[in-house]
Amino acid sequence: MGHIRGLKCRECGREYPIEPIYVCEFCFGPLEVAYDYKSIAKALNKEKIEKREKSLWRYRELLPIDGEPQVGLTSGYTPLVKADNLAKELGVEELYLKDDTVVHPTLSFKDRVVSVALTKAKEFGFDTVACASTGNLAHSVSAHGARAGLKRFIFIPASLEPSKIIASLVYEPNLVAVDGNYDDVNRLCSEIANKYSWAFVNINIRPFYAEGSKTLGFEIIEQLGWKAPDNVVVPCASGSLLTKVWKSFKEFKDIGIIKELGTKVFAAQATGCSPIVTAIKQGTDVIRPVKPNTIAKSLAIGNPADGFYASQVVRETGGDGEDVSDQEIIDAIKLLARTEGIFAETAGGVTLASAKKLIATGKIRRDEVTVICITGNGLKTQEALQGNVASPHYIKPNIASFEEVLKKIS
Amino acid sequence: MAVKVRIPTPLQRLTQGKEEVEGTPGKVIDLVSDLDRKFPGIGERISENGKIRRFVNIYVNDEDIRFLNSEETVIKDGDEVSIVPAIAGGAQPGMVVGTREGE
Numbered sequence: 001m002g003h004i005r006g007l008k009c010r011e012c013g014r015e016y017p018i019e020p021i022y023v024c025e026f027c028f029g030p031l032e033v034a035y036d037y038k039s040i041a042k043a044l045n046k047e048k049i050e051k052r053e054k055s056l057w058r059y060r061e062l063l064p065i066d067g068e069p070q071v072g073l074t075s076g077y078t079p080l081v082k083a084d085n086l087a088k089e090l091g092v093e094e095l096y097l098k099d100d101t102v103v104h105p106t107l108s109f110k111d112r113v114v115s116v117a118l119t120k121a122k123e124f125g126f127d128t129v130a131c132a133s134t135g136n137l138a139h140s141v142s143a144h145g146a147r148a149g150l151k152r153f154i155f156i157p158a159s160l161e162p163s164k165i166i167a168s169l170v171y172e173p174n175l176v177a178v179d180g181n182y183d184d185v186n187r188l189c190s191e192i193a194n195k196y197s198w199a200f201v202n203i204n205i206r207p208f209y210a211e212g213s214k215t216l217g218f219e220i221i222e223q224l225g226w227k228a229p230d231n232v233v234v235p236c237a238s239g240s241l242l243t244k245v246w247k248s249f250k251e252f253k254d255i256g257i258i259k260e261l262g263t264k265v266f267a268a269q270a271t272g273c274s275p276i277v278t279a280i281k282q283g284t285d286v287i288r289p290v291k292p293n294t295i296a297k298s299l300a301i302g303n304p305a306d307g308f309y310a311s312q313v314v315r316e317t318g319g320d321g322e323d324v325s326d327q328e329i330i331d332a333i334k335l336l337a338r339t340e341g342i343f344a345e346t347a348g349g350v351t352l353a354s355a356k357k358l359i360a361t362g363k364i365r366r367d368e369v370t371v372i373c374i375t376g377n378g379l380k381t382q383e384a385l386q387g388n389v390a391s392p393h394y395i396k397p398n399i400a401s402f403e404e405v406l407k408k409i410s
Numbered sequence: 411m412a413v414k415v416r417i418p419t420p421l422q423r424l425t426q427g428k429e430e431v432e433g434t435p436g437k438v439i440d441l442v443s444d445l446d447r448k449f450p451g452i453g454e455r456i457s458e459n460g461k462i463r464r465f466v467n468i469y470v471n472d473e474d475i476r477f478l479n480s481e482e483t484v485i486k487d488g489d490e491v492s493i494v495p496a497i498a499g500g501a502q503p504g505m506v507v508g509t510r511e512g513e
Contacts, residue, residue: 028495
């Protein structure tokens with residue numbers, strides 16, 4: 001039933017069979033899943049999608065699995081919120097938030113990619129899944145893997161905050177805390193992936209895992225009434241999400257689900273880690289690695305694997321990139337909560353603050369339809385707001401004390 | 411003296427298993443041609459149309475050539491050159507792995 005042709009090198013085009021591999025043996029380029037779009041166009045249409053369960057698997061023909069979905073059956077299909085209060089604040093006519101602060105079950109868009117990765121890992125026959133992560137990915141692999149009955153090895157830097165460690169440990173994975181920074185953990189995991197026959201979701205399963213991000217884009221189009229937006233603003237860490245959102249829009253066009261596609265794709269990064277946006281602004285295709293220094297830790301990748309492709313998409317679609325300071329990130333988190341009642345993690349602050357700047361400078365037009373992607377929940381990174389929110393009104397347990405406060409407020 | 415060139419595991423089949431080979435000083439891109447004469451086939455694996463392939467990183471004395479003068483970077487006698495696949499992983503000491511995913 002699958003519609004996959006094989007794996008294909010993004011650089012030199014060499015083709016490979018469907019296996020847990022991720023690098024072209026010839027030119028070292030990344031491998032990507034290649035589909036048979038003619039057969040998908042015959043098998044999939046709007047009516048069929050609309051009849052299915054409201055999960056990311058409603059677009060299953062465009063996901064790289066052979067059999068039935070096995071993991072994350074309740075993940076995806078998050079709200080697309082029409083943000084009228086925020087639109088008024090930013091001075092635009094039509095604004096939407098793709099709200100992945102509420103993806104089931106671990107409250108970030110990583111539940112999308114992990115659902116696909118673990119289904120594929122089961123198809124390949126792996127009994128152990130693994131990842132290198134410091135937060136959202138660790139939580140998602142720990143949770144989905146628990147339900148799917150898989151052994152789990154989660155590798156983290158030993159210096160991680162206790163709250164993030166607990167949010168993984170509760171699912172009882174094998175949590176390995178490495179004496180080193182995230183780059184050290186990542187490098188070690190590459191070695192472990194070579195030696196042990198495990199499904200490392202973001203290493204040897206990466207070509208399949210990354211495809212899960214497309215479901216965010218499919219949902220945006222469906223929820224806009226089968227239309228692509230004029231603008232979409234996407235946060236960038238490795239750059240993978242941005243390239244896959246664009247790929248999803250193109251696929252819906254290619255198989256005839258939408259007739260027109262003129263979306264401009266915009267990249268958002270924190271100034272303290274903005275290798276992709278810097279390349280976009282300088283008009284170069286060389287991504288210069290940086291040492292991250294930002295409160296937006298979930299986006300803090302100094303040497304982004306898909307940075308080149310992300311900057312290409314931005315250029316190709318006539319979009320742009322913007323970066324924002326830590327204070328702008330905090331202000332945007334508060335703005336989003338105040339106007340739309342959504343508490344986003346720091347990455348959401350980056351995306352909204354960048355969108356705000358792009359609107360102010362006229363790069364995003366006020367009379368167009370814009371979607372901002374909010375990819376994780378603020379309850380996970382509360383420490384980022386320490387000292388930046390008001391204090392409670394402390395009172396005695398009597399009416400007089402309360403009314404004293406009331407006088408001050410009004 | 412010559413230039414020391416460190417060969418990554420996937421290309422050692424072309425260098426008869428040698429991890430380190432010698433090259434002639436000069437521009438990086440000329441070094442690639444020099445290596446291809448000595449080890450036929452290695453040139454097209456690391457370069458295309460006179461440019462180093464995007465997912466191959468070349469370091470001269472631990473500095474990425476993209477931050478020097480790219481393909482035109484001049485290598486002197488005694489310099490050390492490392493050829494490193496950007497996302498292939500593996501246990502190359504000092505190697506920079508293209509990071510895949512954040513938190």
